[in-house]
Amino acid sequence: MSNPVLIIGAGVAGMTAAVELADSGIKTILVERQETVGGNALDLYKAFPTDDCFYCFEGNRWRPGIRKCFYRSALTDQPNISLRMNSEIGDISGAPDQFSVKLKVGPGYVNPKKCTMCGLCLEKSEAFRLLSPQCQPQAVVYDPTKADDGAKQAEEECPTKAINLGAQPTEETVQVSDIVIATGYHEMQPVNVDEYNYGKHPNIITQLELAKIIDPIGESGGVPVRPSDGKPAKRVMMVQCVGSRDENYYPYCSKICCIFALKHANILTQERDDVKVSVVYMDIRTYDRYERYYRESRNTGVEFVRGRVSLIEPRKDDTLDITVYDSLLDKYLKFSVDLFVLSSALEPSEGTDKLIETLGIKSTSGFVGMVDPASENEVVVGDHIYACGAALGPAEVPESVTQARAVVSKILQSRK
């Protein structure tokens, strides 16, 4: 019997690959560094193109019980998937088809099989958190840097004895036939793009930070608020291409920022009360079917300014005066806004460079590069090594899903 397939990263791409391989009878080991699966998509609230929670994409609805979250049930109920949370990849040795991979498994402070998310520990100590009601595994997480007496009390009083504060990290070596890299992207923290003052003013945030604010399950119940004082944000300005298409940061177009910025703009203008949104851009790249987000946002009164930001002046009432050069009018416009949202570049997630080096595969602008850039097999990145989703470069959810399925197809073919 063949070795299992190792999938690195349990975001949209990794989960899809795992579930579909498992459904085809292939054993998979799905490794996730974080404490919940879902990756960046988990923070999105609404994902394009269906504007659904990403778990419930059209293509997955044929599954029974889909509205109860397909991935959640698939990941728990599918016996061919071995999920390793809180884990990182160590050394990789061996040959293609017979890789030997060391997994560094983080301490299992909370046993997800026992945790019922009753909330007792959350009341006792701030060291415990529930990442999201949709988190998977369905369990609270523990941050040892915030250890306190309340945490110890929680360990003792946990009704299902799910907490073990003394847990230690472990190591394990697995034998796998193929490696699927699904490590996704990371939103650049634009602290170095100093003209935007990110990190220096609480009301200057990134798009993923905005996504969390406007998520109805968030603290403000989805109301756009200013991080400075929690007051409603009535005027929002977004700026595109922060660190993307910029030789000083990332030379490439991050591809999906225009779409999610406009998605956010549309949510703000259509679903929230009385919010005015302006978008400062160089080019709007809502390729393919996403043009509708652009058209819709113009129709709903989102203000577009082609140009760049000249000056940001914070005011004492926590608003920001922003002067923008409008290159279409050849004039400078001065706005007063509550929230300034940066559509920051999408960069390879942390550790991608090391993984590329360990596996001896190609790199394209820091992302995993395909074996043959001229080939249509974009998911083939080495001998028995595949990649899908944003590990290959910025990608939207449907594209990640499609690539994951391409990987599944390739692996199935190789095992015929």
Place this chain on the structure above:
Amino acid sequence: MVISKMPVYNLYMGCSVPANYPNYEAATFKIAKAYDMQLEYMEGVGCCGSPNLRAIDYMGWLTVNARTLAIAEKNGHDIVTPCNGCFASLKDAYHFLKHDADYRKKVNAILKKESLEFKGTITPRHFVEALYTDIGIEEIKKKVTKPLDGVGIAIHYGCHLLRPVDVTEFRPEYLDELVQATGASVVEYPLWKQCCGATVLPVDENVAIRLARDKIKSMKESGAEFITVVCPACGNQLDLQQLGLKESYGEEYNLPVLLYPQILGLALGMDEEEVGLSMNRVPADPILDHLTG
């Protein structure tokens, strides 16, 4: 016995053709007669107001044209007009009122004083479109006795005949085929879409002259021998400005500007007097030479 039913039209002349182009008016009648189209002058109507009225007094402009349309509706025949300006005013008002119930109500409230109502039951049309659609190219060709073979004609369609197409519903090919039916060939030229400049005359004469000049130059350089127009304002601009261009630009083009019914009339064997060629400013001698030669 076959009883041929002559199509009847409400003829809307506007103010420019009767005052400035009696030759256009007369030639239009003669063409209509030749093809058994019965044109009846509309009673109780006047100027359409032109784009200038639309610019300063939309409601006034809309009502004036709705009134003309309502009068025609009473007669029960489509309107035809030989003027692009009148055509645009009527067609635009018609199109707008057909689609906007609120304005229709407002306008009809005013028209009620004259016991008139806009219902949208008849269509305003350009005379050449009626010729093209109702008579048809084949019928038109049948009566051509003196074909203008080998004559290169540049057509100035006129902005308000062509655009906006969802309103005018007129295609340039109609006029191309009508010109070709006379035996003449249509000379294509790069600036075929460009405005003649007539509308901007009251605001900036220099711009108006420059537009006409560029257009005429483009026609000449593409090998045109004549210009055909279907609008008194465009005709006047392209014809008259050629005289002015001698002064302002020192350029002489000698491109006679003929109204389409004049051209078709000649091809049907009418003489120069019948189509009123002597009233055209740039002498149309070359076309006569061609016909007699």
Place this chain on the structure above:
Amino acid sequence: MAETEESTGPPATLIDPIEMSKLDTKFREEIHSMPNGEELSACFACSTCTAACPIANIWKYKPHQLIRMILLGMRDEVLSSDEIWLCLTCFQCQERCPQKVRVTDIFFDCKNLAAEEGKVPPNIVGLGKELLEKGQLYTVTADWEREDMGLEPDVPGLSVDGLRNILKETRTSKLVDGDK
């Protein structure tokens, strides 16, 4: 990051920006509600209209800029601009607009708004006066030319009263009166 008080004096830099808060945010809706103004907001400033315009080269504000100014709320600038009156009404901009913005029609709307405020070039007011008084822009003077062509000297059916009676009640008369 240092915070600044509301500045009252001259700007700290040579940039003298347009204060967005002082613009007329309702202008866009105003145009939107006018005849053929519905598609205004679809504009994505591709500048096709300017490329199509035969005379935009001599305009201070190009057609796409005027549309932008409407969207931003620069009401006074748009309604006082010479450009809206210089528009040839040739409809090339409108016909080519990839987003179906009725650019020429919108400039007509702007001219009507300008007219409501009495901002009309004198020659155009003159045409309005002509219409109000004579009921037409051109009057037959050389009736012998008509007779030469075998036409009746007076235009059959012509009546100028219909138009005059209508314009007496509409903006044209206000404009002409205001001009006196």
